[in-house]
Amino acid sequence: xxxxxxxxxxxxxxxxxxxxxxxxxxxxxxxxxxxxxxxxxxxxxxxxxxxxxxxxxxxxxxxxxxxxxxxxxxxxxxxxxxxxxxxxxxxxxxxxxxxxxxxxxxxxxxxxxxxxxxxxxxxxxxxxxxxxxxxxxxxxxxxxxxxxxxxxxxxxxxxxxxxxxxxxxxxxxxxxxxxxxxxxxxxxxxxxxxxxxxxxxxxxxxxxxxxxxxxxxxxxxxxxxxxxxxxxxxxxxxxxxxxxxxxxxxxxxxxxxxxxxxxxxxxxxxxxxxxxxxxxxxxxxxxxxxxxxxxxxxxxxxxxxxxxxxxxxxxxxxxxxxxxxxxxxxxxxxxxxxxxxxxxxxxxxxxxxxxxxxxxxxxxxxxxxxxxxxxxxxxxxxxxxxxxxxxxxxxxxxxxxxxxxxxxxxxxxxxxxxxxxxxxxxxxxxxxxxxxxxxxxxxxxxxxxxxxxxxxxxxxxxxxxxxxxxxxxxxxxxxxxxxxxxxxxxxxxxxxxxxxxxxxxxxxxxxxxxxxxxxxxxxxxxxxxxxxxxxxxxxxxxxxxxxxxxxxxxxxxxxxxxxxxxxxxxxxxxxxxxxxxxxxxxxxxxxxxxxxxxxxxxxxxxxxxxxxxxxxxx
Numbered sequence: 266x267x268x269x270x271x272x273x274x275x276x277x278x279x280x281x282x283x284x285x286x287x288x289x290x291x292x293x294x295x296x297x298x299x300x301x302x303x304x305x306x307x308x309x310x311x312x313x314x315x316x317x318x319x320x321x322x323x324x325x326x327x328x329x330x331x332x333x334x335x336x337x338x339x340x341x342x343x344x345x346x347x348x349x350x351x352x353x354x355x356x357x358x359x360x361x362x363x364x365x366x367x368x369x370x371x372x373x374x375x376x377x378x379x380x381x382x383x384x385x386x387x388x389x390x391x392x393x394x395x396x397x398x399x400x401x402x403x404x405x406x407x408x409x410x411x412x413x414x415x416x417x418x419x420x421x422x423x424x425x426x427x428x429x430x431x432x433x434x435x436x437x438x439x440x441x442x443x444x445x446x447x448x449x450x451x452x453x454x455x456x457x458x459x460x461x462x463x464x465x466x467x468x469x470x471x472x473x474x475x476x477x478x479x480x481x482x483x484x485x486x487x488x489x490x491x492x493x494x495x496x497x498x499x500x501x502x503x504x505x506x507x508x509x510x511x512x513x514x515x516x517x518x519x520x521x522x523x524x525x526x527x528x529x530x531x532x533x534x535x536x537x538x539x540x541x542x543x544x545x546x547x548x549x550x551x552x553x554x555x556x557x558x559x560x561x562x563x564x565x566x567x568x569x570x571x572x573x574x575x576x577x578x579x580x581x582x583x584x585x586x587x588x589x590x591x592x593x594x595x596x597x598x599x600x601x602x603x604x605x606x607x608x609x610x611x612x613x614x615x616x617x618x619x620x621x622x623x624x625x626x627x628x629x630x631x632x633x634x635x636x637x638x639x640x641x642x643x644x645x646x647x648x649x650x651x652x653x654x655x656x657x658x659x660x661x662x663x664x665x666x667x668x669x670x671x672x673x674x675x676x677x678x679x680x681x682x683x684x685x686x687x688x689x690x691x692x693x694x695x696x697x698x699x700x701x702x703x704x705x706x707x708x709x710x711x712x713x714x715x716x717x718x719x720x721x722x723x724x725x726x727x728x729x730x731x732x733x734x735x736x737x738x739x740x741x742x743x744x745x746x747x748x749x750x751x752x753x754x755x756x757x758x759x760x761x762x763x764x765x766x767x768x769x770x771x772x773x774x775x776x777x778x779x780x781x782x783x784x785x786x787x788x789x790x791x792x793x794x795x796x797x798x799x800x801x802x803x804x805x806x807x808x809x810x811x812x813x814x815x816x817x818x819x820x821x822x823x824x825x826x827x828x829x830x831x832x833x834x835x836x837x838x839x840x841x842x843x844x845x846x847x848x849x850x851x852x853x854x855x856x857x858x859x860x861x862x863x864x865x866x867x868x869x870x871x872x873x874x875x876x877x878x879x880x881x882x883x
Contacts, residue, residue: 319348327354350377372403379407440469489513502528515783525552547579574601581607625795631668640676748855757807757849799829818850
């Protein structure tokens with residue numbers, strides 16, 4: 266076996282860097298190709314191999330990486346440190362850190378040591394005094410990570426650590442460093458008056474937003490993200506009514522939602538009857554159902570017959586509040602699965618919905634069945650749905666199949682064993698392992714899963730990857746307008762080029778952004794406009810050092826290596842997503858239009874602009 270990968274390289278005449286990409290994408294347990302690269306004289310191949318080993322997240326492989334902490338090239342040392350952090354290796358980094366002189370590498374040390382099992386709080390706090398701004402920023406990232414990850418475990422910084430963070434905040438003007446320090450202080454519940462006063466006077470809106478979060482204090486601010494946070498955390502009927510005129514759609518729609526918390530019904534009635542914005546109307550109807558149920562009931566039927574499915578889904582939400590069984594029954598039969606998902610609430614209806622092909626609706630049905638006293642009667646339909654979905658052989662069927670298996674375990678007895686036994690050899694190891702657990706419990710004897718591995722998408726042709734270096738992607742939205750993002754080919758070459766393949770095939774045309782979470786992310790690219798419907802095959806993660814700062818574009822997943830083509834754009838810095846979600850692009854133009862994207866806005870077209878200015882279009 267030791268010679269197999271070199272032999273394959275010779276036979277196929279693959280460049281070493283290409284072989285690494287393919288091996289990494291396959292998540293092969295055979296690491297010979299990486300070992301070959303680590304011994305080569307190609308710096309880039311060694312860097313990719315170090316990174317790929319980290320992405321395997323197998324701590325037992327740390328010994329392959331540790332020697333590169335002393336590599337001559339700073340890029341290899343930085344990659345080695347981050348790789349050890351990604352695999353959560355229980356290693357001692359202090360000795361090599363003490364001798365490291367390159368600022369960029371020292372910054373990575375600080376960022377990484379906070380993620381390892383034995384994080385040194387004193388060292389990280391001391392890093393805030395480093396002379397180089399790049400290193401200080403890395404230390405701040407480490408401090409933020411340390412306290413965020415350990416806040417729930419009860420880690421409370423001593424007074425001298427708090428004082429050091431406060432001092433660093435006051436004495437540094439770098440916006441990113443100040444955001445990181447405020448996030449750290451917020452994690453431990455420290456709202457020092459001098460820090461908060463300085464934060465409210467900061468020119469950076471994200472810093473001011475974090476000050477609002479720290480104090481839950483109302484603030485009128487020129488930035489929509491600050492106004493949104495202030496209204497969310499310090500609401501009142503008067504403030505919500507005034508915010509209806511806010512130029513930011515995020516703020517205005519939040520105001521509509523808040524008016525359902527005991528505010529006068531006539532304001533909502535006016536929106537329902539007179540607004541020309543379907544989003545405001547539909548959400549106002551839901552709010553009105555809480556504060557003026559009779560008034561909402563009079564208006565419900567026309568929303569239940571609206572030509573937009575999203576409006577009908579909001580009508581279902583209102584009908585649940587109003588307990589209007591007739592409207593809910595009609596909406597359960599809606600042609601769009603998203604409406605039926607919103608309308609479903611009774612387990613007896615959920616049994617029938619298991620026949621629907623939409624994974625999101627199946628997930629809702631399985632959840633609706635949980636704890637049902639008559640659940641045993643649902644076993645035949647659950648088994649039929651499991652068999653049907655398994656036959657589709659879709660990687661992304663994991664979530665609905667797992668949900669169905671959980672209900673079968675809840676309701677079934679030994680009679681379900683034969684039906685789920687074939688899953689012991691399923692193509693998805695997660696499903697196979699769950700089936701083994703259920704069979705062992707029901708049968709009284711332990712059985713083992715013997716899964717075949719998930720199939721992998723072919724790595725895009727090298728010619729495509731090469732053509733996209735320096736490329737940009739322009740996405741044209743029907744309502745919000747266009748925005749442009751650069752592809753991060755050095756960070757996520759396979760994912761970025763796979764995204765382009767989908768885009769140029771027309772996959773994203775007329776799809777929507779269905780998930781809008783102000784001051785967090787927007788998400789889109791699902792044919793079913795929900796979390797569970799995407800491409801049939803999974804995309805692999807390509808986790809790296811690029812942080813989820815505002816404007817970065819990531820791959821939506823539901824666990825490691827489970828991307829299904831859906832993308833999200835960070836509306837604020839979301840450092841808690843780092844090292845868990847792939848960043849493959851960054852918005853470089855039109856972020857103001859990204860801020861305007863609302864639920865249901867449609868992707869009209871995607872243009873890929875290569876460096877040679879020859880666009881690929883669909």
